[in-house]
Amino acid sequence: MLHAKNLTKNYSGHPALQELNLTINEGEIFALLGQNGAGKTTTINLFLGFIAPSSGSASINGITVSENALETKKHIAYLPETVMLYPNLSGIENLEFFSSLAGFRYTTEQLSNFLTKTGLQKTAYHKMVGGYSKGMRQKVGIAIAIAKKAKALLLDEPTSGLDPKASNEFSLILKELAANGTAILMATHDIFRAKEVAHRIGIMKEGKMVSTMQSKDITANELEELYLQTV
Numbered sequence: 001m002l003h004a005k006n007l008t009k010n011y012s013g014h015p016a017l018q019e020l021n022l023t024i025n026e027g028e029i030f031a032l033l034g035q036n037g038a039g040k041t042t043t044i045n046l047f048l049g050f051i052a053p054s055s056g057s058a059s060i061n062g063i064t065v066s067e068n069a070l071e072t073k074k075h076i077a078y079l080p081e082t083v084m085l086y087p088n089l090s091g092i093e094n095l096e097f098f099s100s101l102a103g104f105r106y107t108t109e110q111l112s113n114f115l116t117k118t119g120l121q122k123t124a125y126h127k128m129v130g131g132y133s134k135g136m137r138q139k140v141g142i143a144i145a146i147a148k149k150a151k152a153l154l155l156d157e158p159t160s161g162l163d164p165k166a167s168n169e170f171s172l173i174l175k176e177l178a179a180n181g182t183a184i185l186m187a188t189h190d191i192f193r194a195k196e197v198a199h200r201i202g203i204m205k206e207g208k209m210v211s212t213m214q215s216k217d218i219t220a221n222e223l224e225e226l227y228l229q230t231v
């Protein structure tokens with residue numbers, strides 16, 4: 001579903017990402033770990049088509065992003081660290097607006113059902129998003145991703161700043177989406193969450209993917225140890 005082939009990005013000669021080869025299949029969650037500046041966001045931005053590769057390619061569902069970014073965007077949903085929503089619209093109005101941009105028209109009941117799946121409290125559905133907490137905004141963001149029926153989901157530090165309960169709920173939603181076939185690429189600094197939610201984990205350093213592993217093959221403590229030795 002998500003495929004990087006020798007994917008490389010240089011900024012004025014500085015390698016932000018070097019020769020990344022990575023495939024994330026349908027139903028798979030891949031967590032990217034690495035220090036600040038390791039190349040995680042660059043990887044995500046290349047898949048999103050926000051930036052062009054210096055060489056190599058990123059493809060989604062077999063379509064090369066740099067050749068057909070509009071088409072690939074139809075298949076993906078993106079959740080940044082802070083989801084941008086309209087503060088003067090309610091949660092349900094934001095969801096309606098953003099899913100309509102992706103070409104979907106839903107009834108109020110269907111929109112409510114998407115929000116219910118995320119665990120957002122019902123009393124918030126019709127309140128203005130300007131008064132939402134970060135976790136509540138993230139939930140609307142994930143509802144938008146669900147409503148877009150995206151085949152691939154890209155997340156950049158989605159649980160940063162969430163309390164442990166909200167973060168745990170978030171992980172459960174990701175697992176459910178993956179169980180329904182979504183391919184998920186998540187950049188995170190949360191080693192415990194990566195171990196808990198991802199099927200595979202990669203550690204990046206200075207633009208290179210230096211190790212990848214199946215999360216079932218490693219404990220959280222071993223992963224932390226490996227991370228500290230690597231970065």
Ligand SMILES: Nc1ncnc2c1ncn2[C@@H]1O[C@H](COP(=O)(O)OP(=O)(O)OP(=O)(O)O)[C@@H](O)[C@H]1O
Nearest residue numbers: 011015016017034035036037038039040041042043
């Ligand atoms: N627009 C840009 N212009 C120049 N250099 C950039 C640009 N964007 C990123 N870089 C550089 O590319 C490298 C990788 O950055 P990237 O944002 O991908 O790291 P990251 O792993 O996501 O870090 P963080 O954990 O801080 O989000 C860094 O050295 C960064 O300074």
